[in-house]
Amino acid sequence: MTHPVRPARLPTRAAPLADITVGSVGDSTVVAVSGDLDSSSAETFFEHTVTAIAQSPTGVIADLGAVTFCSCRGLSVLLAADHTARLAEVSFTVLARHRAVLRPLRLLGLDRTLDVRTGTSLVPLPRKELS
Template sequence: MHPLPDRATDLRAPVGDTRPQPPVTGQDAQMTVDVTPGGTVVVSGEIDRATASQLHQSLIAALHAHPEGVTLDLAAVTFCDCVGLRAFLAARHQHLDGGRCPLTLGPVSPRMTRLLQLTGTGELFAPPKTGPVRGRTGQRQ
């Protein structure tokens, strides 16, 4: 029986570091929050431990200014960790009104869509369902 040849010397080293890099956090993290006059909160960039408190404060201020409801535009969010998700959930919890949440989702980036799907939290920010109320037999009332 012959040992296998050592092929480690045949492998070439990668030109650059191809490993995924963690998101930038701290002072270098970039997130912006803008509230439109109509009550849409537009968030862009990275939502993480360094930016989540700013997001939470902005959401609370927007909800106070627009108690009828606020739409979240998350189309430009490039990253959101569990601390960022907690900022949305905490603002929602603080402003629940008889089971009705004044925070609803508008446009959402693919990364935020995936996070909301994986955590099952997207439905918490869904607009109220409208349409005919059905009884236990399925008939319109």
């Protein structure tokens, strides 16, 4: 006698697999993420980043140095944050060190749109203008 297979119960809302902290270096605000930048954490990251843009006229740095996975939603909020910063005339820099972030940025050409830094320096350069 066989029994029907029942699907596993999924949680109604998955817990985010990322930690987000906000700090400062010099006159810039740093929004740092560690773990996964995906659909469970992207909105929270975006909210913190937009708040930082509104409160930091000098610049905002998205420190993704400890991100181990970056989904399409994570990339999307980076573009939205950059757009928000451009409208507010605030410098927006993405600091990334790991392949999990750098590879999709390069493959999609976002490293030419966003101000992406691969080193450890948190000092933002003057904003690149798109032609």
